[in-house]
Amino acid sequence: MxxxxxxxxxxxxxxxxxxxxxxxxxxxxxxxxxxxxxxxxxxxxxxxxxxxGLLELVWDVVRSAANWVTHLIFSPTVWSGVALFGVSVVLYVVSGMAKSRRGDTVKAPRAEKKPASPAGELTATGPAPASAAPAKAAKPAKGSKAKQQESSEFDEIEDILKRHGIN
Known part of the structure; x- marks a missing residue:
């Protein structure tokens, strides 16, 4: 130009x-x-x-943009850089998909086993069968208000499940 x-x-x-x-x-x-x-x-x-004096600035911007585009289109070095960028994006996406499929997440330490819970309470392995214990749930000994509230919520859930015929 x-x-x-x-x-x-x-x-x-x-x-x-x-x-x-x-x-x-x-x-x-x-x-x-x-x-x-x-x-x-x-x-x-x-x-x-x-x-x-802005016309000179506009002229320089247009000339620089045209040189950049010309260099981008006709330079094998630039195209190899674009290809490497594309490969890196593909590898990043593939690694994320492989991580989610394989489960390469950091595993938390196993929790200690607790004694069996009263009937109707949810445990790590699922709810205990309601027919295994008396109808009334035992009150937790020296329990805090949070445990009592949690127990009452599970009792409500258990009642709903019983009404629908799910034990």
Whole structure:
């Protein structure tokens, strides 16, 4: 791409502005004030960019982006980097799938076995059969309020299960 040149861009910007103003005048007559005013606003941009020095900045950005795209498309080194990135993403996804299938999670230490619980209470192996103990559940000895509340919740669940014929 050619370099930025002040002498060639000033007449170009002035020409763009004049063409835009002519088009804005035509739009004003055909479509009304709003279209004409909008055209004047767009027409003044090339000269304002040139006078503020932003046109050189825009030119440099466009030139750098074009060089980057050209380098990206035609460079085997860049394409090998893109391929390696893709391989790393695929390997990461595959490792996550293998971990979830195999169960490579850190296993918690086994809990100590507790004595058998009264009928109707849930245990680690499931609820104890309701027919194995008397209908009334034994009160926990010296239990806290949390244990009593937990026991009452399990009693409610047991009653619901019995009503539905599930023991």
């Amino acid at each position: 050619p370099d930025f040149n002040d002498l060639t861009l000033l007449p170009f910007c002035v020409g763009l502005t004049l063409l835009g103003l002519i088009g804005s005048w035509a739009a004003w007559r055909r479509r009304g004030v709003a279209a004409g005013t909008r055209g004047v606003a767009w027409s003044l941009l090339p000269v304002s960019l040139y006078l503020t």
